[in-house]
Amino acid sequence: MHLLLQILVNGVLLGGLYALMALGLALVWGVLNIVNLAHGSFIMLGAYAGYYLFTKLGVDPFVALPISMVSLFCVGYLIQRNILNLIARAPMFNTLLITFGIDVVLTYLAQMIFSADFRTTNPVYAGDNFAVAGITLPLVRVLACGIALALTIALWLFLSRSRLGRAIRATAQNLGAARLYGVEPRLIYALTFGLGAALAGAAGDLYGVVSQINPYIGATLTGKSFAIAIIGGLESPLGVVVGGMFLGIVESLTALYIGPTYVDVVSFGILVLVLIFRPNGILGATA
Amino acid sequence: MKRLMIGIAAALALSGTAMAQDTITLGASVQETGPLANTGRYYRDGYNFAIDKINEKGGVTVNGKHYKLALKILDNQSDTNLSVRQYVQLLTQDKVNFLLGPFASDFALADSSVAEKYQVPMIEGGGASDQIFSRGYKYIFGTLPAGSEYFDSTLQMMGKLKPAPKSVALLYADDAFDVSVAKGTRALIKAYGLQAVQDQRYSSNTSDFSTLISQLKSSQPDAILVSGHETEVLNFIRQAKSLNLSAKLYSFTVGVPTADFRKALGKDANYAFGMTPWLPSTKDKDEYFGDGANFASAYAKQFGYAPDYHAASAAADVEAYVKAITAANSLDPKKVRDEIAKLNFDSLYGRIAFTAHGQINLPQTVIQVQDGKVVPIYNRTGFLAKAQYPMPAWDKR
C-alpha cells in the first residue's frame, strides 16, 4: 500500500512536468492547427538555455525560467514570422513536414554548437527531498509541478480574460474573427507560436534540473507531448494538466504492475483509444 | 532519370578518388552525429590518433615496401541501416583494405555481416555483446571483453567486502549488449551465492526511473547493479538521490569511467562503482606510445578530453592490424584474417589475443568515483585501493 501511494505520487509529479511540456504544443495545435514536430527541440533549447545560464552565469534555474521563456519566445516568433508564415495556407501535411525539417535543423545545429556531451543543470538542492507520512517528495519535482499548474492557470486566465487572449481564441475558430478584436491575424499567429515556444522553454529549463540534456532528447518529448495533448484535449489548458497527470499515473502504474518495458505500449495504446472513442480528449464532449 | 543516375554515378566516383599506391586504408563508419555521437567520438579520435602515431613511427612494411596508414571514416548518423550501407561503400567503392568497427553492439551485429559477406576482416572495439561472436562468423574480432562477464569482478569483490552484501537487484536495458550482460550476471549472482531480490528489464529510452527506484526502496537490496546507457545511468543516479534511495553499493556498466559522467553529476558521482577493462597504466607497454599512461596523456593533450577504455580499445584495433599485416607480410584479407586470429602482443590496452570466437579476454577492473576521481579498487589480484563502503546515505555526505 505504501509503495502504491508512493508510485501514485511519483506519477502525479511526473504528470506535472508532462503537462508543462505539452501545454505549448496543445496551444499551437488548437489555435493555429499546426502540429509542431519541432516542439521537443524547443524544449531541448530551453534546457540548454537553463544549463548555460546556471553554469556560466550562476543564475539559479528557477530565476532563469523567465529568461528561458523570453529567449524561446523570440525563437518561436522569428520561426513563425520567417518560415511557417510562408505556408500558413498550404495543405496540412506541408506544415507537418516543415516543422519536421525545422526539428532536424535545430537538433543538428544544437549538436554543432553544444556538442553531444550529456549535461545536467545541477544546483545544490537538485536532489533534495522531504517526506510526508512516509512518502518521499523530491523538492524540484514538486516545485516544477507547482510551476506547471501556475503557468497553466495563467495561460487559462490570459486566454479567457484578456483582449489579446480572446483574439487568439477567436483565431482558432475563424481567421477573420481576430480582426474584430482589432488585431492583425499575422501578429496573432506569430505571438501564439512564440507563446507555445516560451512554454516549451519553461518546460526545458526545469527538465534540465530533473533529467539529463543532450541534443537528441527532442523526439521523445514531442511524442509524449502529443499523447498528453490528445488525451487532455485541445480546448483548454486545464485539459492538458489532466492529460499530463493521467499519463504520468498510468505510466507509473504500468511500470509497477506490468513491467517497465510496457510503458510505451500502454501510453500510446491509450492515445489511440482516446482518439477513436473520444477524439476531443477525455474531458471533451464526445464527437 | 538516366541522366540523373549518371550524375549520381559521377558524383559518387569523384568521392572515391583513388588512394595513393603506398597507403593501406582502414575504413570505418562511426556515430559522429546522432544520439550515440557522444561515445562515437572516442572511436573517431582513437582511430585517428593511433594511425597518426604509427605513421610518425614509419608506418607498416610489407614485402620490403613501406606503407603509410590512412583512415576513411564515414558518419552513420547513429542509424544502423545507414552504417551497413556505408561499410559496403567502404569496401566496394572506396576500396579500403580492412575494416574498423562502429560503436555499440547492435551496430557491430549488423555491420559485421558486411565483413563476413565480403570476407574482409573487421576488428571492432565497440561491441561487447556475446551475440556478435556466437554466429560462427570468421571475419569479426572484438577488443571489448564479453558482456556476460562485465559484473564478474564486481561480484567477486562484493564477497570480500565487510559486511558482504547479500541481496542484489539487477536492472538492465533491453538492447543487445545489456541483455547479454544481464544473462551472464544472473548466472554469476547465483554462482556467488547471492540472493537476487529484483531482476528488471526496462526500455532503452527510459528517462523516468521513479517507479523502479521506489520498488528498490521497498525491497531494500544491499547492492544495485545497473546495465544501461550513460544517459539512463545519469537519470538513475539523479532520481535515486531525489527519492532518497540508498543501498550499500551500486555499480554501473557504463558512464563511471568517463569524464563526462563526473562533470554532469558533480559530487553526486561519488561512491558510484563501475568497471573498465582498461586504465591508463605504465604497466601496459606499447610499441608506439611507450605505455598506456603515455597514450592517455598525449590523447588528452590532443583532443582536450581524457580517453576512456573506448578510445584505448579503438587504438588497439589499429595496432592489431599493423601486427597482423606485418606477420602476414601481405595485404590479402584472408591471410591477414588468419594472422589476426593468431595475434598475441602487448599493447597500451593490454594483451591482445582473440578466442576462437574472435573476442578478447580481458578482466574488468572494478573502479569507484572517490572525491571526483576514478580510483581502481579491485581486480583479479585483489584490492588495489580501499573501497568506500558501505555508501553513506544521501543526507550524510
Add this chain to the structure above:
Amino acid sequence: MTARFGLIIALAVAALLALVPWVASPVLVQFGITTLLLATLAQGWNIIGGYTGYASFGNSVFYGLGSYGTAIAMVQWNLPFGVGLAFGVVLSVAFAFLLGLPVLRLRGHYFAIATLALAQVMTAVVSNLEIAGRNVGLVLPLLSGDKLFYELSLGLLVLATLTVFWLSRSRFGFGLIAIRENEDAAASMGVNTTLYKVLAFALAGVFSALAGGIHAYWITFIDPVSAFDISLNVKMIIMAVFGGPGSILGPAIGAFVLSAISEVLSTEVSTIASLFFGAVVIVAVVFMPRGLADLVRRIRKTGWRYFSENVKSHRL
C-alpha cells in the same frame, strides 16, 4: 503528355534500370536497392495519402510487419524467403483491416496522429515479443545476392506504380479520389467509403510489407527501432509530397531525387548531411508545396515566377 505515354516511357526507364546491376558498381546497386524500396514506400503512401487523402503516419508499421514476418518465418521457423514475404503481407493486411477500420474513421490531424501512435505501439509491442527477439532483434541468414535484391525491389516498384496507374483510371480509384475531395458527398453518391478506405490502406500495406521483407533479408539484421523506424514515415511522405501526391510517377521520382541528394550529402559532407537534409525539406515545402509534378506542369508557363507565386499564394 498523356498518362499512357508517360507510363510507356516509365516502363522503358524501368527496363534500363534493370540493367544497372550488370554495369554499375556495387555501391550504386546498393543505393538502387534502398532507393527503389523507398520509392515503393512512397508509392504505397500515395495510395492512402495521395489518392484517398488520408495522411497516414503509420505506414512504417506495414514495413515493420513485413520485415518481422520475413525474419520470424526465416529465423524461428526455418521457412524459405518467399513464405516469409507472404507471412509479412498477411500480417500487414490483417493489421490494415483490424486497426484500419476504427482508425480510418478519424480525419485530418487526428488520423495522422493516431497512425503515428500506432507505429509507437507496434514498436513497443514487438520489443516485448519473445518470438521477435524482443528489443535485441533478429539476425537473418546471410545471402550475397545484391543483384537479386535489386531486381526484386525494381519489380516491386514497377508493380506498385502499375497499381497506381490502374487506380488513376479505375472505378475504385475514382472512388478514392471522391473520398479525398469530399467524403460525405462520395458516400451519398453510393461509394462504400469504409470499404474503399480499408482496401486502400491494405493495398498500401501490401507494398510496404513486401519492401520491408526484402530489406530485412538484404540487411540481415533487424531490431524494433530500425524496422519500425518512425522517421521512415516522414521520409516516405516527404518523397511523395516532394514528387507530387496523387500523381502516378511523382512519388517515385521524388524518392529518387531526394535519395540522391541525401546520399551525396552523407558521403560528401558527412557530418552535416542531416542538417542539410532538414534545410532541403524546408526550402522544398516553402517553394514547391505541390510537388515536382505540379512544378513540371506549370513552370513552362510561369518560369521562375512559379516559386514566388507559390509563396505568395500560401502565406498569410
